[in-house]
Amino acid sequence: MDRTPESLEEIELGYEGVAEFYDLFAGNEDLPLYLEYAKKHGSPILDIAAGTGRVSLALAEAGFVVHALEKSPSMLQVFRRKTAKGEAAELITIHESDMTNFNLHTKFPMIIIPASFGHALTEEKQKSTLRAIKNHLRDDGVFILDLYVGELIDDYSTFQDGPVPLPRGEVRRSGKMTVDREKQLMSLTLKFEVLDFGGSVAEVHVAKSSTAVICRDDADNLIQDIGFKVLEEFGDFHRNPYTPESYRRILILSH
Ligand SMILES: C[S@@+](CC[C@H](N)C(=O)[O-])C[C@H]1O[C@@H](n2cnc3c(N)ncnc32)[C@H](O)[C@@H]1O
Incomplete structure (x- = not known):
């Protein structure tokens, strides 16, 4: 051969x-923020485009019940291997599904979409993703939208x-x-x-x-069109304020 x-x-x-290489190069600087909001809002948490379960597992290891939604068979294979054993894995339910169109018939007090919203490539898909998320958010729930600033x-x-x-x-x-x-x-x-x-x-x-590539105004229009309210806005995962120089924009949204 x-x-x-x-x-x-x-x-x-x-x-x-x-x-198989994803976790080796992934940063974990976002985990403390997700854990902090999980402590405030509780289980179950919906992790959208969960990948290899990097964030889902960190939340489950802290005792939170997690529903993880992901569509890539390869990423899911790694995720399932990581959750094959261990107590934390029992707190995770994996849904093989497309974030642009899903219905899990459950409402969540907290929904997250770490490093993934840009994978909804068109405005139509971005809107359908946000609509599906809003339909799954409890009345008092928060949605943490993590954006790269276009x-x-x-x-x-x-x-x-x-x-x-x-x-x-x-x-x-x-x-x-x-x-x-x-x-x-x-x-x-x-x-x-x-x-x-x-x-x-x-x-x-x-x-x-x-x-x-989602620019600031485009993101604002999407959020407004779908009817989310901005509770908080950060320019990084250390909760520093968002400024025009921030590469990342983290929005804490509610109904
Ligand atoms: C950059 S990775 C982030 C993975 C994970 N959220 C993390 O932060 O470690 C992006 C993930 O989005 C997933 N993805 C892309 N389009 C998707 C879709 N339409 N529905 C569900 N997952 C999707 C990819 O398969 C990939 O696992």
Whole structure:
């Protein structure tokens, strides 16, 4: 069998084929804020686009009941592996579903969508996602909307990180982001190179995905159209105020 990196290269859509690397490169700076609001609002919590369960598991480990909604089979495979055993896993119910159109027949005191709202690529899908969320929010509930601020995303950027250890060696990641302002879309290409213990590249995995570039006014219009009220607004997960220089915008919303 030909084992050259090129022959192993897979070009997949979204997170398919690269989910096993997701947690290795994910930041966890958002967890304290979600835990703080969970303490105020209680269970059950709905985690939308839950991925590998990074946030769901942290909430369940703190004793909260979590419903996690995710559509990627690869991400779900990693999530299910992580919840195969352990007490916290018993507090989690996974729903394989699309965030742009779902009905879980339950209302929640807290709903979150960490790092994922831009995956609703069109205004129509953003609205249907927000409508579905509003339909699942209890009268006194809060929805925490985590947004990347579209104006501040560079038109072209690259990055490299790692390597981080793997049971079969280590993996390094590089990424390329390009923004199409007219289409309001950002394309991201991620390349993961797995190095064996001798330092040779043994596997290359490439994943391409797109996210919507949502500018401040667009976000305000969406929130208003769907009928959410802004209770609080932060420019980062340390609860610093949102300013025009903030790269992230975290909104605490209610009915
Ligand atoms: C950047 S990851 C974030 C995962 C997780 N929320 C976290 O913060 O670790 C984005 C996630 O959104 C999921 N996703 C994208 N479109 C989706 C959709 N229409 N419905 C449900 N999940 C979706 C992807 O499969 C992926 O797991």
